[in-house]
Amino acid sequence: MCLIAVANRCIPGIRTLIAANRDEFFARPTAAAHLWPQGLVGGQDLQALGAWMLLRPGGGFAALTNIRKPKYMQPHAGPSRGELVVQGALAASASDFASGISRQAYSGFNLLVEDGEALWVVGSDTAPQAIAPGVHGLSNAVLDSPWPKSLALCEAVQTHGLDPDALFSALENPARYSDDVLPNTGVPLALERGLSAAFVALDGYGTRASTVAWIRDDGHWGFIERRHGDGETRLGLAMR
Numbered sequence: 063m064c065l066i067a068v069a070n071r072c073i074p075g076i077r078t079l080i081a082a083n084r085d086e087f088f089a090r091p092t093a094a095a096h097l098w099p100q101g102l103v104g105g106q107d108l109q110a111l112g113a114w115m116l117l118r119p120g121g122g123f124a125a126l127t128n129i130r131k132p133k134y135m136q137p138h139a140g141p142s143r144g145e146l147v148v149q150g151a152l153a154a155s156a157s158d159f160a161s162g163i164s165r166q167a168y169s170g171f172n173l174l175v176e177d178g179e180a181l182w183v184v185g186s187d188t189a190p191q192a193i194a195p196g197v198h199g200l201s202n203a204v205l206d207s208p209w210p211k212s213l214a215l216c217e218a219v220q221t222h223g224l225d226p227d228a229l230f231s232a233l234e235n236p237a238r239y240s241d242d243v244l245p246n247t248g249v250p251l252a253l254e255r256g257l258s259a260a261f262v263a264l265d266g267y268g269t270r271a272s273t274v275a276w277i278r279d280d281g282h283w284g285f286i287e288r289r290h291g292d293g294e295t296r297l298g299l300a301m302r
Contacts, residue, residue, distance in 0.1 A: 128170055
């Protein structure tokens with residue numbers, strides 16, 4: 063994923079609410095959201111066989127973004143970051159899993175992992191830490207970096223709660239931001255502008271899928287994935 067907003071234990075009746083976009087090269091093969099043999103729910107990267115976001119019904123979830131910094135843009139021979147999502151979604155303890163990752167073995171990443179009891183974040187530039195209740199944003203920098211599209215998506219979650227239509231509208235917003243509020247991540251300004259939108263549409267690269275997922279206090283859950291140009295998948299118990 064390249065844009066995530068997560069409401070952590072701050073919406074009455076809902077333990078976790080996630081709104082997220084996956085940005086990726088259009089040519090990279092991908093499977094739509096489905097039930098995995100391990101009991102997980104989400105899509106799959108068919109090139110490295112990992113994932114970008116997975117829900118564990120009755121448990122928690124894991125989701126990952128990369129980091130947009132020059133030092134992380136070089137070819138990397140280590141393991142795929144996507145395997146962290148699979149392992150994290152299956153982990154019995156988010157804190158133990160996050161603390162046990164060899165962070166420098168992977169190319170630049172941020173990982174959210176939740177075990178049903180607590181939500182943690184860990185990454186190449188972030189030591190493992192528990193996340194306080196509230197709405198938090200994550201894009202291609204550390205958690206809660208004030209990137210305009212992250213702030214806008216968090217505001218949508220705070221305003222609308224579990225309203226998939228409103229959240230998808232925010233996720234699919236193609237508006238780009240003015241130069242004076244853009245982050246400086248080391249890429250050319252024209253590319254920074256293109257990547258500033260929640261919904262990225264560039265030549266050969268962009269937002270491949272948008273997801274709204276949730277876990278209620280009673281364990282009921284929902285997972286809606288919109289694959290842009292390739293349909294929608296709805297999975298879950300008590301979808302609303």
